[in-house]
Amino acid sequence: MPPQDNTEERILQAATEVFLQYGKDGARMQTIAERAGVNKALLHYYFRSKEKLYQRVIVKLVDRAIKAVLVSVPRDGRFRDFLTVFISNYVDHLATTPELIRFVLWEVGSSWRTPDKAATIGTIFKQAIERYAGGRNLLIETIRRAAERGEIRPVDPLQFTISLLAVCVYPFVARPLLEAVFPELDVLSEDFLKARKRELVDLLWKGLQPEATN
Amino acid sequence: MPPQDNTEERILQAATEVFLQYGKDGARMQTIAERAGVNKALLHYYFRSKEKLYQRVIVKLVDRAIKAVLVSVPRDGRFRDFLTVFISNYVDHLATTPELIRFVLWEVGSSWRTPDKAATIGTIFKQAIERYAGGRNLLIETIRRAAERGEIRPVDPLQFTISLLAVCVYPFVARPLLEAVFPELDVLSEDFLKARKRELVDLLWKGLQPEATN
DNA sequence: GTGCGGATTAACTGTCTGGTTAAAACGTAC
DNA sequence: GTACGTTTTAACCAGACAGTTAATCCGCAC
Numbered sequence A, B: 001m002p003p004q005d006n007t008e009e010r011i012l013q014a015a016t017e018v019f020l021q022y023g024k025d026g027a028r029m030q031t032i033a034e035r036a037g038v039n040k041a042l043l044h045y046y047f048r049s050k051e052k053l054y055q056r057v058i059v060k061l062v063d064r065a066i067k068a069v070l071v072s073v074p075r076d077g078r079f080r081d082f083l084t085v086f087i088s089n090y091v092d093h094l095a096t097t098p099e100l101i102r103f104v105l106w107e108v109g110s111s112w113r114t115p116d117k118a119a120t121i122g123t124i125f126k127q128a129i130e131r132y133a134g135g136r137n138l139l140i141e142t143i144r145r146a147a148e149r150g151e152i153r154p155v156d157p158l159q160f161t162i163s164l165l166a167v168c169v170y171p172f173v174a175r176p177l178l179e180a181v182f183p184e185l186d187v188l189s190e191d192f193l194k195a196r197k198r199e200l201v202d203l204l205w206k207g208l209q210p211e212a213t214n
Numbered sequence C: 001g002t003g004c005g006g007a008t009t010a011a012c013t014g015t016c017t018g019g020t021t022a023a024a025a026c027g028t029a030c
Numbered sequence D: 001g002t003a004c005g006t007t008t009t010a011a012c013c014a015g016a017c018a019g020t021t022a023a024t025c026c027g028c029a030c
Helices: A007-026 A029-036 A040-047 A050-072 A079-096 A098-111 A121-133 A138-148 A157-173 A175-181 A190-207 B007-026 B029-036 B040-047 B050-072 B079-096 B098-111 B121-133 B138-148 B157-173 B175-181 B190-207
Strands: none
Touching: A007 A029, A007 A040, A007 A050, A007 A098, A029 A040, A040 A050, A050 A079, A050 A098, A050 A121, A050 A138, A079 A098, A079 A138, A079 A157, A079 A190, A098 A121, A098 A157, A098 B098, A098 B175, A121 B175, A138 A157, A157 A175, A157 A190, A157 B157, A157 B190, A175 B098, A175 B121, A190 B157, A190 B190, B007 B029, B007 B040, B007 B050, B007 B098, B029 B040, B040 B050, B050 B079, B050 B098, B050 B121, B050 B138, B079 B098, B079 B138, B079 B157, B079 B190, B098 B121, B098 B157, B138 B157, B157 B175, B157 B190
16 A cells, blocks of 8 residues: 555554454454554554554543543533433433443453553543543532532532442443343333433432431 | 362362452463462363363352342341441442452453353353342342332332442442542542441432422 | 655564373372 | 373463564655
8 A cells, every 4th residue: 555644543543443342452453454454564663562552542532431421511500400411411422332431441440450550541531631621520519519509418529429420330331230130121222211310310319408317 | 299189179269369360361371370389281171271260260259249249138127227238238348359349340341242142241140140049139129129118219129229239339340540530539448438338328318218309 | 867764565573372282190999 | 019090290382463674665855
């Protein structure tokens, strides 16, 4: 193939697809080269090593994952609306990008044994958040404000943020388990998604009401 | 080393440790052999292949994971007590076995690309549940009964079960992300665990109260 | 058209690793 | 002690795969 001026970009694009589909270990340099329509040696020519290429890809993909959370957050309105809209947006996003969830899952799993903190997905997440939100956490701040205004009972914003993310993300992460254990369950079906959103808003909204527990 | 009569058991034990630490791909047959104090060829002599050996290990480990849920469920009492005790037991268990969580995480991740359904962790989970609970799901039944008795508002027991597992498990699964994004957070610390349990019981109990939402 | 430097390629290298094999060691029955 | 089946071992094999190299291609300046 004759020289092309967008070779580097084409390689990065192909690498993104292949890493997304097969993961870091499962991906083959040869596969990436073929998908980019390019000789394998060029991958090393432009990116030096598989590891370096992977780092470029992971930054791209983490960007996507972070943005998905951020754009799901409505910027103002009452807390009840925030809850409804965020859950709906975020659950919809998760349902439509199973490969991205899988990728993050793989990466979290491997970050557990990576000794090099800097190359870890956690660090990349933190950097992406800094880039897009100046390091401020939209979810935490929204919850804190709502509590201050008395819209909801006082809660630890971090704890609630973790719970909120948990109930949204978990069904998609644990899908292989859940669907095996509950054969009637189809996490990606419209019915389940709709029911899930409704249940989550009910549960969390009620759970945050100011009235005293008995 | 002279013949020993517990060789097979020693290999399985070593394999469990090594797979737990490094995962299926990361584990080396050589490492397992060394840890068992045995020649590498013996692993194949007794277990035929890495895959077969791994299957034996995964069944053992999934057993542990399932039992952790089951023994965390108190058998009777009011629903509020059930919630408190289950959350406390299960969170404590998760906090003390990070390697097991990591292992399940790895396995769920790889089950996503394993074409062979039978060898998948989901199937193994289902079998383990059948073995220990006759296929009946303790959590779901407990919730359904409580709703029938009017102790809590009517909810879809499956949805709530998913949410309950989600809020318990998520902090430990997402630990590498959470601790990177929130540097002050230490998921395994006593302080966090205690606060988490309290927040979860509050949130879920209030969320399940029969009173009408405004 | 000639020469130069970056881009591209085919072929190769080295290594890692799961799996095999053929022989040796060992216990046991006789 | 000897013959036999099982257990154990050292050495080897083959495939997969990241990475390298040396030669070639190509556009462009002059």
